Amino acid sequence: xxxxxxxxxxxxxxxxxxxxxxxxxxxxxxxxxxxxxxxxxxxxxxxxxxxxxxxxxxxxxxxxxxxxxxxxxxxxxxxxxxxxxxxxxxxxxxxxxxxxxxxxxxxxxxxxxxxxxxxxxxxxxxxxxxxxxxxxxxxxxxxxxxxxxxxxxxxxxxxxxxxxxxxxxxxxxxxxxxxxxxxxxxxxxxxxxxxxxxxxxxxxxxxxxxxxxxxxxxxxxxxxxxxxxxxxxxxxxxxxxxxxxxxxxxxxxxxxxxxxxxxxxxxxxxxxxxxxxxxxxxxxxxxxxxxxxxxxxxxxxxxxxxxxxxxxxxxxxxxxxxxxxxxxxxxxxxxxxxxxxxxxxxxxxxxxxxxxxxxxxxxxxxxxxxxxxxxxxxxxxxxxxxxxxxxxxxxxxxxxxxxxxxxxxxxxxxxxxxxxxxxxxx
Amino acid sequence: xxxxxxxxxxxxxxxxxxxxxxxxxxxxxxxxxxxxxxxxxxxxxxxxxxxxxxxxxxxxxxxxxxxxxxxxxxxxxxxxxxxxxxxxxxxxxxxxxxxxxxxxxxxxxxxxxxxxxxxxxxxxxxxxxxxxxxxxxxxxxxxxxxxxxxxxxxxxxxxxxxxxxxxxxxxxxxxxxxxxxxxxxxxxxxxxxx
Ligand SMILES: Cc1ncc(COP(=O)(O)O)c(C=O)c1O
Numbered sequence: 303x304x305x306x307x308x309x310x311x312x313x314x315x316x317x318x319x320x321x322x323x324x325x326x327x328x329x330x331x332x333x334x335x336x337x338x339x340x341x342x343x344x345x346x347x348x349x350x351x352x353x354x355x356x357x358x359x360x361x362x363x364x365x366x367x368x369x370x371x372x373x374x375x376x377x378x379x380x381x382x383x384x385x386x387x388x389x390x391x392x393x394x395x396x397x398x399x400x401x402x403x404x405x406x407x408x409x410x411x412x413x414x415x416x417x418x419x420x421x422x423x424x425x426x427x428x429x430x431x432x433x434x435x436x437x438x439x440x441x442x443x444x445x446x447x448x449x450x451x452x453x454x455x456x457x458x459x460x461x462x463x464x465x466x467x468x469x470x471x472x473x474x475x476x477x478x479x480x481x482x483x484x485x486x487x488x489x490x491x492x493x494x495x496x497x498x499x500x501x502x503x504x505x506x507x508x509x510x511x512x513x514x515x516x517x518x519x520x521x522x523x524x525x526x527x528x529x530x531x532x533x534x535x536x537x538x539x540x541x542x543x544x545x546x547x548x549x550x551x552x553x554x555x556x557x558x559x560x561x562x563x564x565x566x567x568x569x570x571x572x573x574x575x576x577x578x579x580x581x582x583x584x585x586x587x588x589x590x591x592x593x594x595x596x597x598x599x600x601x602x603x604x605x606x607x608x609x610x611x612x613x614x615x616x617x618x619x620x621x622x623x624x625x626x627x628x629x630x631x632x633x634x635x636x637x638x639x640x641x642x643x644x645x646x647x648x649x650x651x652x653x654x655x656x657x658x659x660x661x662x663x664x665x666x667x668x669x670x671x672x673x674x675x676x677x678x679x680x681x682x683x684x685x686x687x688x689x690x691x692x693x694x695x696x697x698x699x700x701x702x703x704x705x706x707x708x709x710x711x712x713x714x715x716x717x718x719x720x721x722x723x724x725x726x727x728x
Numbered sequence: 729x730x731x732x733x734x735x736x737x738x739x740x741x742x743x744x745x746x747x748x749x750x751x752x753x754x755x756x757x758x759x760x761x762x763x764x765x766x767x768x769x770x771x772x773x774x775x776x777x778x779x780x781x782x783x784x785x786x787x788x789x790x791x792x793x794x795x796x797x798x799x800x801x802x803x804x805x806x807x808x809x810x811x812x813x814x815x816x817x818x819x820x821x822x823x824x825x826x827x828x829x830x831x832x833x834x835x836x837x838x839x840x841x842x843x844x845x846x847x848x849x850x851x852x853x854x855x856x857x858x859x860x861x862x863x864x865x866x867x868x869x870x871x872x873x874x875x876x877x878x879x880x881x882x883x884x885x886x887x888x889x890x891x892x893x894x895x896x897x898x899x900x901x902x903x904x905x906x907x908x909x910x911x912x913x914x915x916x917x918x919x920x921x922x
Contacts, residue, residue, distance in 0.1 A: 308882065312882075313882075316882045316884070317882065318873060318879075320870065320883050320884075320886075320887045321884070321885065321886040321887065322886070322887065323886060323887040323888060348767070351758070351759070352764075353758075353763075353764045353767060353768070354768065354771075355866055355871050355872050355874045355875050356874055357874060363874065363876070365874065367876075368873055368874050368875070368876055369873075371876030372873045372876060372877065372879065375876065375877070375878035376880070380878060381877065381878055382875065382876050382877040382878055383876050383878070384876050385876070544759075548759070549758075549759045550759045551759045555761055555838075556761045556764065557863075558837045558838075558860060560875075560877050560878075563875075563876060563877070564875065567875070
């Protein structure tokens with residue numbers, strides 16, 4: 303049998319899954335158990351010592367979770383993945399492998415507001431110092447590099463404004479600095495953008511959004527591209543030095559090009575504890591099976607809604623990179639030719655007041671703090687997700703006071719436009 | 729043979745075909761990668777022979793160490809070399825003195841010597857470089873998927889019942905779509921720098 307390349311949709315349905323060995327169940331079972339029996343004492347010791355592959359305890363891994371991990375790794379073109387309880391948990395676990403107290407990482411200024419908070423405040427108490435740079439200017443990342451820089455973090459499509467990041471330009475900076483590039487690919491999903499193809503070393507997701515896709519389960523995932531040499535310069539002791547927690551094993555030497563994913567599991571997840579529940583892993587896995595169909599529809603609807611809004615007299619500006627007039631349109635054509643995603647912002651001529659009014663007049667759009675649901679969603683970032691930022695930082699992150707964010711669902715686009723029409727006229 | 733990128737069928741053919749494996753540089757220290765790989769392959773039913781002149785007189789999981797390939801004293805199908813790239817050539821030269829010749833020279837993850845590979849291939853041997861047989865076996869049988877690793881294989885058949893020491897089926901359909909081309913690229917960049 304020759305090595306034939308299956309398409310993305312085939313992988314979305316099949317990768318990682320196989321009929322259950324005992325029952326023949328075709329759908330992946332929910333292995334709702336905390337722990338797994340050992341065959342004998344030697345088997346137990348081998349598993350604990352990382353000498354054998356297998357299940358021990360659901361805080362470290364679970365068979366339902368493993369199917370989800372392999373599926374996302376396959377869709378992203380990575381060597382391995384680790385699923386965790388949320389997108390935020392994925393970010394903590396990744397940086398814990400890279401950062402020691404006093405170290406720095408450079409992050410794009412345009413990020414999900416929760417990530418800006420996590421990096422500025424929670425991580426500060428660990429002694430991990432974030433340095434902000436402008437994702438529209440790769441040079442600002444280069445200028446921020448110091449001997450203590452350990453990683454660069456960007457979003458492929460940035461939340462909330464839906465701007466597209468020039469991943470290759472920033473990957474070149476990371477390569478030159480000898481640090482890994484971490485890309486949060488939540489808003490694009492691998493259906494629209496595969497960051498590893500553009501030079502990312504680590505991809506993270508909030509599975510809570512488009513990958514799960516139905517607004518019903520929290521989850522996060524870390525994908526190892528297998529591209530980074532962790533042994534260089536002894537810069538990353540979690541990966542290249544003998545680990546006392548495992549009798550002196552060196553993770554990179556033992557696990558080769560999926561060492562980072564293993565470190566995240568056996569040093570990060572095991573000790574920090576944010577495991578994904580098997581039930582959530584199952585829900586998200588089921589969601590991923592229809593990812594290509596949903597993303598195509600999300601993007602088609604988003605483009606139609608953006609075009610409608612751009613022509614509306616009450617609208618001051620629409621920030622959707624799928625529109626030809628948008629400054630990010632060239633980057634969108636390069637990185638996301640199948641569609642520019644379904645999260646974007648627009649501003650109203652009536653300012654803050656008009657934004658608040660619109661949100662309360664909508665009948666089909668749900669006013670809530672999430673994106674990437676089958677349902678269409680709306681929020682006013684300045685008073686919610688980005689409320690902890692001062693006005694200058696709000697504007698820089700794309701959440702100015704007059705801005706409304708939409709996450710376009712997979713309903714009929716005519717109904718979405720009709721709802722906006724009545725709410726804008728009200 | 730393209731040593732930057734092996735077809736799964738090539739690796740599968742080797743792992744399905746060989747029965748005895750002499751591991752040069754095997755360590756009795758149970759946190760060394762060679763120990764992990766030795767134990768794993770022994771549990772999958774391969775006839776494993778530890779080769780390391782520093783440990784003659786000792787056993788590795790019940791198998792006595794021998795000092796050199798010449799001391800094995802019986803035919804071996806595959807030589808798995810757990811040494812740095814700079815120590816590969818003498819081992820390959822020694823392997824090519826054996827009668828009968830082994831069928832496969834395998835150089836461990838991180839180890840590569842293109843001249844030694846060419847010599848072995850000229851003598852009719854198959855060569856794998858910069859790979860771990862434990863990882864490849866785990867990947868092709870999809871056992872490694874239990875750790876979230878991309879096996880790059882698909883199957884709609886019922887999975888085998890996992891039992892200790894079983895030989896898992898390696899006959900799954902290989903796919904390129906989850907292909908880790910990026911990591912091959914990285915390995916290549918590393919070689920370019922070296
Ligand atoms: C781009 C992005 N990254 C990360 C997160 C955090 O994910 P979670 O809520 O699953 O922790 C979010 C959530 O909104 C997000 O939009």
